[in-house]
Amino acid sequence: MTRDEAPEPGGREGNGGGEGVRPHPDRALYAISVAAELAGIPPATLRAWEAKGLLTPRRTDGGTRRYSENDIARSRRIAELSAQGVNSSGIRQILELQDENARLRGAASSATGDGPGAGQD
């Protein structure tokens, strides 16, 4: 990082009252090198996973990959799974299930008001 890069913040809310930044799941998108460092994985590997369909980072108009906190967490999961000997097929299934679970949690907490894992880990 020769320069503190600010990964093109597409749209931001007008902050006038010194509000703290809240890391949304899909809010801030990092460049590949940033995501690679955050996940502790070389950019080339991140690209390889994406080519296998294990990761699907958002792309900007120019075609640059933009990794969100979601993608970072996912990349860590992929790293562990692949390290355990899980093939891309298995990793993809696991990621799919985890993604579905996460989605169900959000829907449940939104409907009932109490968190899905309220009091449960």
Added chain:
DNA sequence: TTTCTTACA
């Protein structure tokens, strides 16, 4: 700086 392709282990 990032992307893609190709090659190697």
Added chain:
DNA sequence: TGTAAGGA
């Protein structure tokens, strides 16, 4: 499968 390097 993951990593390296080249060239745009």
